[in-house]
Amino acid sequence: MRAVRAGLIGFGSVGRRLLLELYSHPLVRGRVEVGYILSSRGGVRGGLDEALRLAGRDEKLDNHSEFMESLGYRDILGDVELAFIAIPPSYAEGEPNLTMYSELLGRGVSIITADKTGLALRYSTLTGLAERMKAYIGYRATVAAGIPAIDAARGLRGRRIREVRAVLNATTNYILGFVEKGLSLSEAIRRAVEERLAEPDPRIDVEGWDAAAKIAILSSTLGYEASIRDVDRRPLTELGEEEIREAAGRGFRAKYIAEAHPAEKELKVYPTLLEADNPLARTESNENTIIFSLEEEGEVLLSGPVGPAWRTAKTMITDLIEYLEWRSRIQTPVA
Numbered sequence: 001m002r003a004v005r006a007g008l009i010g011f012g013s014v015g016r017r018l019l020l021e022l023y024s025h026p027l028v029r030g031r032v033e034v035g036y037i038l039s040s041r042g043g044v045r046g047g048l049d050e051a052l053r054l055a056g057r058d059e060k061l062d063n064h065s066e067f068m069e070s071l072g073y074r075d076i077l078g079d080v081e082l083a084f085i086a087i088p089p090s091y092a093e094g095e096p097n098l099t100m101y102s103e104l105l106g107r108g109v110s111i112i113t114a115d116k117t118g119l120a121l122r123y124s125t126l127t128g129l130a131e132r133m134k135a136y137i138g139y140r141a142t143v144a145a146g147i148p149a150i151d152a153a154r155g156l157r158g159r160r161i162r163e164v165r166a167v168l169n170a171t172t173n174y175i176l177g178f179v180e181k182g183l184s185l186s187e188a189i190r191r192a193v194e195e196r197l198a199e200p201d202p203r204i205d206v207e208g209w210d211a212a213a214k215i216a217i218l219s220s221t222l223g224y225e226a227s228i229r230d231v232d233r234r235p236l237t238e239l240g241e242e243e244i245r246e247a248a249g250r251g252f253r254a255k256y257i258a259e260a261h262p263a264e265k266e267l268k269v270y271p272t273l274l275e276a277d278n279p280l281a282r283t284e285s286n287e288n289t290i291i292f293s294l295e296e297e298g299e300v301l302l303s304g305p306v307g308p309a310w311r312t313a314k315t316m317i318t319d320l321i322e323y324l325e326w327r328s329r330i331q332t333p334v335a
């Protein structure tokens with residue numbers, strides 16, 4: 001079967017690692033041909049050797065404007081069958097992300113995305129559009145990239161879910177850990193940005209946008225559609241530094257929790273103090289933990305390391321493997 005013609009939209013930390021994976025991973029190497037690489041100020045058509053060199057050095061495209069041209073995602077419609085998307089989220093406005101998703105899917109282009117915006121705001125609109133256009137959407141990297149959170153939620157569809165309770169934002173784990181060690185909250189947030197543990201705009205983590213997007217996507221994946229706008233968001237700063245340190249002295253851990261009662265469409269994200277033996281409290285800085293509580297059946301617990309960019313890129317390769325299987329199924333004529 002011919003190689004998949006693809007575009008890579010976003011050449012930041014995740015996009016660069018993904019490009020390296022696409023050309024080195026033994027299960028996908030040679031099966032995808034990246035025809036375009038786009039960043040916010042243009043892109044490259046072909047030019048793959050140079051892009052691979054830049055990705056290897058973890059360098060941006062626009063440091064090398066000599067081989068960039070004025071290109072946007074609309075220029076790749078009609079020429080690619082798959083788009084990898086690794087652009088920053090836009091939860092408040094939704095744009096330009098939502099229009100990009102609609103136009104790509106509307107032209108039958110399949111999507112593998114690390115960006116949560118589309119599915120956090122318009123889950124059924126986008127999945128419905130994909131179905132009508134016979135396109136695929138892979139989004140394992142949007143929730144707890146590195147552990148099979150989306151697979152677990154899919155595997156629980158049809159069960160009666162009483163509650164989902166989770167630590168889904170590793171950045172707040174780091175920030176709270178710094179505070180326990182004596183930094184003020186504002187110093188801890190600054191340090192997380194400097195060490196690139198937080199999004200460049202730390203409000204995405206600290207005000208709960210990131211965790212809210214993830215719990216909404218999990219709920220929708222379980223079959224209970226929710227939007228980030230349904231989530232009651234409390235900021236991390238609702239807990240005081242002294243309260244966090246004093247609680248740590250008594251064996252409690254501060255954590256930023258994402259919680260859903262999917263059937264009632266009650267979703268919230270908030271900081272709280274947990275007893276040290278609670279599995280959510282034991283979530284280390286680079287980890288996420290999710291507890292699915294089922295009516296009459298007990299709990300399903302998933303925990304493990306998530307992010308950073310390299311692990312996120314590997315998670316997108318899992319989607320790509322599923323996409324390749326899906327593509328060969330839909331292209332094989334029934335005898």
Ligand SMILES: NC(=O)c1ccc[n+]([C@@H]2O[C@H](COP(=O)([O-])OP(=O)(O)OC[C@H]3O[C@@H](n4cnc5c(N)ncnc54)[C@H](OP(=O)(O)O)[C@@H]3O)[C@@H](O)[C@H]2O)c1
Pocket residue numbers: 009010011012013014015038039040041060062085086087088089096114115116141142145307308309310312
């Ligand atoms: N980093 C992680 O570990 C991780 C984990 C899971 C999910 N994610 C999600 O993955 C996405 C990418 O994260 P990242 O860390 O790679 O971000 P990043 O380093 O900030 O890179 C973002 C890239 O997107 C480009 N871009 C911005 N707007 C664009 C547009 N309209 N069209 C085309 N390209 C555009 C940027 O171009 P310029 O360089 O020109 O600005 C940059 O190349 C985010 O949504 C993030 O939430 C990240």
